[in-house]
Amino acid sequence: MEDQQRDDPRFIIAKHEALMGIALVIFNFLWWFGFAYGLGSKPVSEYSYILGLPSWFFYSCVVGLFVVIGLVFIMVKFFLKDVDFDGEHEG
Amino acid sequence: MKTAVVLTLIIFFVIIFIIGLYSGRMVNRSTSFVQEYFLGSRELGGFILAMTMAATYGSASSFLSGPGAAYQYGLAWVLLAMSQVATGYFVLLILGKKFAIMARKYKAVTLIDFLYARYQSKAVVVLASVSIIIFLFSAMLAQWIGGARLVESITGLSYTKALIIFAISVIMYVAIGGFRAVALTDAVQGTIMVIGTMILLVGALVAGGGMENIMGTLREENPNLLSPFGHDRNLSPMYISSFWILVGVGVVGLPQVAVRAMSYKNAKAMHRALLIGTIVVGVIMLGMHLIGVMARAIIPGIEVGDKVMPELAMTVLPHWLSGIVLTAPMAAIMSTVDSLLLLVASAVVKDLYLNFIKPDATEQTIKRWSITITAMIGVAVFLFALNPPNLIIWLNLFSFGGLEAVFIWPIVLGLYWKNGNKHGALASMVVGMVSYILFSTFYPNAFKMHTVVLPMMFSLFTYYIISKMTNKKLKESMK
Numbered sequence: 001m002e003d004q005q006r007d008d009p010r011f012i013i014a015k016h017e018a019l020m021g022i023a024l025v026i027f028n029f030l031w032w033f034g035f036a037y038g039l040g041s042k043p044v045s046e047y048s049y050i051l052g053l054p055s056w057f058f059y060s061c062v063v064g065l066f067v068v069i070g071l072v073f074i075m076v077k078f079f080l081k082d083v084d085f086d087g088e089h090e091g
Numbered sequence: 092m093k094t095a096v097v098l099t100l101i102i103f104f105v106i107i108f109i110i111g112l113y114s115g116r117m118v119n120r121s122t123s124f125v126q127e128y129f130l131g132s133r134e135l136g137g138f139i140l141a142m143t144m145a146a147t148y149g150s151a152s153s154f155l156s157g158p159g160a161a162y163q164y165g166l167a168w169v170l171l172a173m174s175q176v177a178t179g180y181f182v183l184l185i186l187g188k189k190f191a192i193m194a195r196k197y198k199a200v201t202l203i204d205f206l207y208a209r210y211q212s213k214a215v216v217v218l219a220s221v222s223i224i225i226f227l228f229s230a231m232l233a234q235w236i237g238g239a240r241l242v243e244s245i246t247g248l249s250y251t252k253a254l255i256i257f258a259i260s261v262i263m264y265v266a267i268g269g270f271r272a273v274a275l276t277d278a279v280q281g282t283i284m285v286i287g288t289m290i291l292l293v294g295a296l297v298a299g300g301g302m303e304n305i306m307g308t309l310r311e312e313n314p315n316l317l318s319p320f321g322h323d324r325n326l327s328p329m330y331i332s333s334f335w336i337l338v339g340v341g342v343v344g345l346p347q348v349a350v351r352a353m354s355y356k357n358a359k360a361m362h363r364a365l366l367i368g369t370i371v372v373g374v375i376m377l378g379m380h381l382i383g384v385m386a387r388a389i390i391p392g393i394e395v396g397d398k399v400m401p402e403l404a405m406t407v408l409p410h411w412l413s414g415i416v417l418t419a420p421m422a423a424i425m426s427t428v429d430s431l432l433l434l435v436a437s438a439v440v441k442d443l444y445l446n447f448i449k450p451d452a453t454e455q456t457i458k459r460w461s462i463t464i465t466a467m468i469g470v471a472v473f474l475f476a477l478n479p480p481n482l483i484i485w486l487n488l489f490s491f492g493g494l495e496a497v498f499i500w501p502i503v504l505g506l507y508w509k510n511g512n513k514h515g516a517l518a519s520m521v522v523g524m525v526s527y528i529l530f531s532t533f534y535p536n537a538f539k540m541h542t543v544v545l546p547m548m549f550s551l552f553t554y555y556i557i558s559k560m561t562n563k564k565l566k567e568s569m570k
Contacts (some may be wrong), residue, residue, distance in 0.1 A: 014189035015507065021184025025177050029335055036170050036319045037328050044314035052302025054317050057166050061173045065373045072180050072369045076362045083358050085191050 010083045017080060024075070028068050035060035096245050099414030100421065103283070104260050107276050107425070111264025114272035124458045128269035129200050129437045135274055135355045137363025142281035143274040144351050144364065145371045146426035148178055148342065149284060151237040153375055154420035158383030159396020164326065165309065165316030165387075169380040171331045176376060177339035178348075179369035183361055185343050186352040189506050191361070194353035201434075202350045202502070203442040209505045212513035216446055218520055220438040222497050223346055228472070229486035231431040235261075235476045237397075238424040244401060245417055254476055262469035265429050266462050270354070273429045280422030285371055287419025288378035290412060291404055295385045298407035308388035316387070333540035337492060341543060344499030345491070347430045432472070436465040489528055492543035496523030499547065500554040508558075515558030523550030 040047075040056030050058040121127035135143070161168040190205075197208035203219045235257065242253035264272045299305040309316045316322050319331070342348055355361050379400070386393075386403040393399050400420065404413040440461045445452060452460070475483060500523075501516040527546040535542050 008192075010192060011189060014187055014192070017187050018185050018189070018507065021181055021187070024184070025181050025335075025340060028177055029332075029339075032170075032173060033328070033332060040319040044310065044317050047317065049303070049306070052304075052306050054166065054306070056319060057170070057317075060319075061169060061377060064173070065176060065377055068176060068180075069366070069369055069373060072366050076366050080362050080365075081358070082362075083188055083192075085188070085195050085357060 013081050013083055020075060020079065024068070024071060027071070028064070031064050031067060032060050035064065093245070093247060095410040096414040096417055099411075099418055100242070100246070103418045103421065104256075106279060107260060107264055110275045110279065111268040111272045114264070114268030114275060117271055118267070118269055124454055124461070125200055125441060127271065128458075128461055129433070129441060130350075130354050131270040131274055133195070133354055133356065134271075135351075135360060137355075137360040138367060139274050139278045140351065140355045140360055141364035141367035141371060143277035143354075143426075143430075144182065144348060145179065145368055145375070146277040146281035146284065146423065147347050147351065147430040148175075148345075148427075149281075149372070149375055149423050150427035151234055151420065151424050153379055154284070154423045155237065155241070155397040155400055158379050158386070158400045159398070161380040161383030162387050162393065162396060162399045164321040165313075165318070166384055167319050167321040167326050167331065169377065169384060170319050171326070171334050172376045172380040174331075174335045174339045176369065176373045177335065178342045179372035180365050181340055182343050182348055183352060183365050183368065185503060186349060186506070187361070188358060190349075190352050190502075191355065193506065199353065201437045201441050202346045202353075202498075203438065205353070206501060206505065206516070207442075207446070210501070210513035210516050212517065213446070215501070215513055215516055215520070216442060218517065219498070219501075220442045222494065222520070222524065223438045224435055225486060226490040226494050227347065227431045227435050228468075229483045230490040231428055231435065232472055232475050232479060232483050233487040234424050234428050234431070235472055236479060238421065238428065239476065240397075241401075241417075241420055241424065244398075251477065254473065258469060258473040258476075261425060261428055261432065262466055262473075265432050266465040266469065269461075270433060273426075273433050274351075274354070276429060277426045280426040281371060283415070283422040284375055284419045284426075287416040287422075288375050288382070290408070291382055291400075291416050291419075292378045294407040294412070294416075295382050295389060295403060299385055299389045302385075305385050305388040309384070312387075312391075316384070327539050329539045330536065330541065333544050336547060337495070337541050337543045341492070341495040341499060341547065343503060344495040344497070346494060346498060347427075347434050349498070349502060350434065432465065432469055435468050436461065439468070440464050489524075489531060492531075492541075492546070493524055493527045495543060496527045496546040496550050499523075500551050504554055510562055511554060511558045512561055514561040515554040515556075518557040519550040519554035522553040523547065526550070 036056050047054045118127050121132060126132050157172055194205055197205060199205040199208055203216055206219055207216050238257045239250055239254040242257055243250050313322055315324055320326050383399055386399050390402055390406055393402060401417060404416045408416060497520045500519050504511045523546050526549050530542050530546055537545055
């Protein structure tokens, strides 16, 4: 049964997509962490503001959310593949 | 002013009830009761799938205690809450197509069916069912109490009366309509959550005289509220980052979320749900927590965190609008409770009763049992909620992280690592749970990280080592 699983081309697709998920979450984390502590670690009196929000927060949380939504959109549109869940060996 | 709120609540309950009745008819028409009742016949489309995942995950904490914490800590808590955006795409991408295909191949209806088929071990089934029943029952009870308190505070009814209203409405639609009712009501509740968040955000912006003004007020009060370190600069980057494990990636191991990853119709539904889910979770988490921070400038001096959001809604919005906004936390609580109720019922009926007590039960018997057990569990939660026992309150503290530490590796590695076996799975479940309880009790937040991080690493390690060791033994004995 295990060997049969490995041959199924759908599982290669599934594995690729799971790896994309890991890549995306790592990118998401780095963006979030980088802007938050990169810009936010200086004293509050030296903060600059965008749309009323401290710039670290604006880039990390607000822009970060839009960037991630954009990436999910691109992934869904161009990289994820349509597979049949019921049949045995269709791609 | 209470009449407006009560009126919207009544309309909300009526809509939910109608959906329950409609789903009940689908249950009666369905050819396989178990598939329909516990998994909605795997027919969820993208929108409903995204909404039911987001709404099941987003609970009282996203609308009441979360904004309350943001009110106290400032923007740092919004930063922390944003780690949850990952749940919008991560669970579906990781479990993804493989889980959907394997679940169909195994004809699995519950998460435990999947584990049983994958590991061929009754011990895994018992351990998994028992952890689901104990921990989700306690989690449900905590949410249930929160729901009743909310009804109590916005309608002025007594706690007991509020609890009765809450209990009757949840038990009715879940017991009659099963998974389809839960998913459809989740879609309505999720929509209310998003709309409520946006209305309140705009209301707070207007009442506070714009974001610049609000941030200025906070800076004058305490500049640290604007920093990523919290109001007393005590939230370390390490601590905040570790929430990516608890509420970001670890959510893959939550049974109530994972089971949804086997309920969708086709790959297109999954793709659409990825996008909608990310947007919905993102808007709710950013919006509600930012609202919590803004509330500090608009209505200072609130002592009880859970009251921040309701107080703000009643202060800044016209009455009829605050009614709609206040159904949002109600919707968040209900959409979590209904999924938990059904999941506990499925563990009792499908995983324990059908596997061990009566494997040859007829369709009619299963049906009667499922509906009765679901209702009975609901009644049991109600009775406990009247006078919550300390043990259950204590258990609830472990339910979130504990379940993640128990389930994440048996599910994920069971899908992607063919050498994983039942010994590894069993050992990692036990180690995950026991180490989580021990760490929380004796050494919480070890190395300045949330308690969940270490137990999760231990259970990964255990799964790997035990699987490797027992596979080797197996090979040797075959020689």
